[in-house]
Amino acid sequence: MTLADVWYWILAFLLWLYVFTDGFDLGVGILCLLEKSEARHNVMVESIEGVWHANQTWLVMLGGVLFGAFPLVYGTVLAALYLPAGFLLFALMARGIGIEYRAEVADKWFWTKVFGWGSVAVTVAHGILLGGILQGMAFDGLRYVGGSFDWFSPFTILLTATLLCLYPMFAAAWLVFKTEGGLQDTARIWGLRFGSGAVGCLVLLVGYILLDGHLGHLVGRPGRAGLSPGFILLLVVAVLNAALYFRALGKGWERRPLMYSAVMLLFVFLAFGTSLFPMIVPPGVTAESAASPAPMLRIMLYVIGGFLPVVLFYNAYQYRVFRGKAVPEDEV
């Protein structure tokens, strides 16, 4: 395994961490739009108050790592996906300001909507960006030769729909873990609905990849029909975890739905990640060809690789500090 490969997997790990953790707090935002009671909004927002910011910071780290380890990807992909990337930034602003300023006002209706719709917008931007990259980008060597709207395709729409179900699915699991009483019961129902939606979308997505014929690189069969055995195996494990998620919800367990949804996402990532590897931007750009020189990757591995466990440790500590059920107006 070369250093570029190591960084490919670190990047994948950070992406998984970001999609799961920010996913559940974005999902909380989306679920706020489905909930009318302001008292419940308060508990829902309170449950993520202490952690959403750190969750979002994984994106900043992801950006920094991509920039440093794969500068050629960073400098081409973001320019090629200029409009959706810009949209993501505006959406992140709306979400962040919505949640921060919601806490400061008495009449919370407006800022709750900003938070909720901001979360939807961030999710849509994620779908477009991920979809735009995964479906393949028109590169001549390392120069982007496609158009400004190449990202618009049935595949990105399907992927966006998947995320719009997946994030509330995580959020429902999070709320089951962090709340009690009526809200927890509602969260279980959300979990069942959005969980079914997410699994359904995922199946449609794989079905679409099979039908389309140009997306074989996502399922381990570049340029050919069908699915690779490895992909099928990993996807089955993911779906199995989804089943465990539903069972845990049904049994009234509080921690396990969250755990199973994280593991499910992990296997979805592994299924697509191992299929793509060593491509970092399909169809033509490999991790190796876009990576920084080896000595720089090594320095970065010592520094960021050394810090990552520390970062994970104090993140875990932070979750510990804010453990327990969320109760509103938990000031001081």
Added chain:
Amino acid sequence: MDYLTDPLLLSRLQFALTTAFHITFPTLTIGLGVYLVCLEALWLKTRDLAYFRQFRFWSGLFAVNFAVGVVSGIPLEFQFGANWGPFSATVGNFFGQILGFEGTMAFMLESAFLYIMLFGWKRVGPRMHFFATIMVAFAASLSAFWILVANSWMQTPSGGHLAGGIFVVDDYLAAVFSPDLPLAFTHMYLACLSVSLFVIGAVSGINLLLGRHPAFFLRSFKFAAIAALVVTPLQAFVGDLNGQEIGRLQPAKVAAIESHWDTNQPGQGAAWNMVAWPDPANERNSFEISIPYALSLLITHSPTGIVPGLKDFPKEDRPPIVLPFYSFRLMVGVGGMMVAVMAWTLWWWRRGRLTLARASENKPLYLAWALMAGGAYLAVVMGWVTREVGRQPWLAYGLIRTEGGHSANLSAGEVGLSLVGFIVAYTLLSAAFLFFMGKLLRRGPNMDEMPPAGHLPGRTAG
């Protein structure tokens, strides 16, 4: 209106605008973070509730400010990839790595401990809480360090060379500690402290002027005044050192800042243009008021020191002149006024006017502080305008030209759309920020607030 159809110019405008907006927020969090550490240390040492309430009030300001700082800061990192793709691709292995370090070491640390500092009083003990506050302040300063490492490298790129379209690092430490870094970081760090001290002093002064919580705000006003008495003159001194250093490292920048066209002859001093209007087409100033020998004195500390003029540099390597010329003078002017306000404060303090009994009599002084708080922000932005416009026409000085680093696939429509988006978003952000800041300030400190049980010493709690 050619400039509206030039994606390069629009991208530059967008970066300038977003950075200028963003920089004002971390500037305050960096200094305010240090202040919070001092307050909590005093609280833990003295167990005087006044310090606890100070901490709570100013940490509220910190939170609102931090929120806008974060949301306005994320776009900066992404613009490097989106608008400055070729630049990012060329230097990313070093430059991107440094930004990665900032995210990993500093930003994450701040995000994680901020919420323990703000909302963790009931959940952690006094020691852990103090540790969280220290981590927040430390992380904010560390962020500034890494950002300045990246920016100073753009000013004086060192430690490597260009080969095959990428920057190859030969000497890693030389690249991190580029010649511009030590003074630039010191100058910016002191600027952060000055801004914060003048904001603390101004908020306190306005409250004293209105007669609200005089004991509370006289305490914070005095703290700000004592600290600013040290920081403000020190900043003037460092600023002067920085000027000399830039004269050595980026002579074309100094020539542009001073609108200085002709190198002075040996034995003669270069004159300093107090006011000037440059006429680049004819390589002269169409109007100038100057002080003989002053420029040589300023830049070389010798009345006849040689200061290269703009004509020594090829036309295509000269930075714009008007903007750095006037932004520099605004910055220095504000700095001078700050020193004057400090002298005034010291004078009135020594005459015994900063006591509780006479706190309401110092209206002009408080107003001057309020004015200087705005001035401090202006000085920071003007300083950066001088620094970055003076760096032109280079992205990395002498290494990569600005036009060569711009993403070629972008159209003016795309960049224009995002630019308008940023203008609208940042206007709304400012409005929301000012609204909430105003709310917080009107509400004032909570003078009845008690720390949670675990944070009270036994005798007080019992």
